[in-house]
Amino acid sequence: MNMVQALNNALDEKLGADPDVLIFGEDVGYFGGVFRVTDGLQAKHGLTRCFDTPIAEGGIIATAIGMGAYGLRPVVEIQFADYILPAFDQLVSEAARLRYRSNGEFWAPLTVRTPYGGGIFGGQTHSQSPEAIFTHVVGLKTVVPSNPYDAKGLLIAAIEDDDPVIMLEPKRIYNGPFDGHHDRPLKTWAGHPKAEVPTGLYRVPLGKAxxxxxxxxxxxxxxxxxxxxxxxxxxxxxxxxxxxxxxxxxxxxxxxxxxxxxxxxxxxxxxxxxxxxxxxxxxxxxxxxxxxxxxxxxxxxxxxxxxxxxxxxxxxxxxxxxxxxxxxxxxxxx
Missing domain, CATH: 3.40.50.920 (Rossmann fold)
Known part of the structure; x- marks a missing residue:
């Protein structure tokens, strides 16, 4: 699998294994996401498990926080990391602090997936790398995969974690690694254009290099x-x-x-x-x-x-x- 396929497989596996998991965001339903990460999930799991939202990042994150506090495990996609800023107050003031503010009575087990970084000629509003903003916020967890195997394992671990997790997905290597100089995939990745990714559930622990x-x-x-x-x-x-x-x-x-x-x-x-x-x-x-x-x-x-x-x-x-x-x-x- 390449990274897009590995992420799609992780979401498919969790939707099938846990009825509390649901996916929503801009264009993630019928269209399957701008980068096709959610392709086919609505058709397979239904309109109530994978659905589209208005273009309102603050509302997307706020809804996910409420769902998480209620007992669900929402996975939301922010179409590009650059677009997450309208929801930043929800992440900082609500999601990151909910467990502490409620003395452990509520928590926010939500996962925010978002493509980040450059390499697709997307310009200033589609190419930024804002990881330092998230890592500064106490209460948020931040992960960045570099290969398909880790992408699937980290996403599953993030969904199962009881704290809010930001998963930054490097769009330049969605479909394979690059040589660092040109906008083209390497011909091989450990001998193959794709990496070996097991089917079924497995986890890459958060906090392990x-x-x-x-x-x-x-x-x-x-x-x-x-x-x-x-x-x-x-x-x-x-x-x-x-x-x-x-x-x-x-x-x-x-x-x-x-x-x-x-x-x-x-x-x-x-x-x-x-x-x-x-x-x-x-x-x-x-x-x-x-x-x-x-x-x-x-x-x-x-x-x-x-x-x-x-x-x-x-x-x-x-x-x-x-x-x-x-x-x-x-x-x-x-």
Whole structure:
């Protein structure tokens, strides 16, 4: 399966296994979603389990919060992550705080799926990477898959979690990984255009990173699309790098990060979002606080430009393998 198919399969499995799960959002019903993630689910499970909503993100999230408090497990799609801002007050003031405010009497077991990041020439209102906004909100969980297997397992785990989970789906790798330079899929992914994804229910635990590649000279931290960019950059640089796919930003696998950096003594952080105020700044602080005595070089951050999303210069904006190579070689000079 590619990532779209894996996500669709996860939703299909949960709709079939749990009558409390339902899906709604803009164009997710009859049309099957802009990126086809919900394709066929309304026809199979019915109009009350997978249905369309008005173009009103605040109303979509607010409805899901109420459903979750009532005992359902809603999965909503916000068509693009850029569109989620009208619902941000509902996420911050209601969903994230409901368990605490009610002293555990109510909670908000909702999952918010949303495509994020660039790579489809969508311009400023279809291409942003706002993960740092969500990770700052205490009470929200945030996950970002980099491959079809993790996408299905993380989505199932998110739906079953009793707290609100934001699942950011990198649209650039919906249909396969990219080479980091051009808007085209790689010809192979572990030998195949698609990845092996088991049928049936399985979970990828929230808060657990994955070691994609082992190494001893430098640790590279990445997530989503940037995992594939990192692999390309590491190969080009020719360094013995260890690559961690964070998968879950909140909760964060701090133990895996510190264990790797203490082993390698160097750390390079890679993300697509703008550098200033990005999630990489938090990662850098956490590594410095916990691994200071083990560091052999300053921590490097490789990220997008500190500008509004530059539609005309999209592929220059993206941190590609070349920029990662520069950072890797710089830390290896120490």
């Amino acid at each position: 994955a070691v994609v590649r082992e190494g001893r000279a430098v640790t590279v931290l990445a997530y989503g699309t940037m995992v594939h960019v990192a692999l390309a950059g590491i190969d080009e640089a020719g360094v013995d790098a260890e690559l961690l796919d964070l998968r879950s930003l909140v909760p964060l696998d701090i133990e895996a990060i510190t264990a790797s950096v203490r082993k390698t003594g160097r750390c390079v952080i890679l993300h697509e979002a703008s550098r200033f105020g990005g999630f990489g700044g938090e990662l850098s602080a956490l590594v410095q606080e916990r691994c200071f005595d083990h560091l052999k070089a300053p921590i490097e951050r490789v990220a997008g430009w500190d500008t509004p999303y530059p539609h005309a210069f999209e592929w220059d904006y993206f941190p590609g393998p070349a920029r990662l190579v520069t950072a890797l070689r710089r830390v290896m000079e120490y």
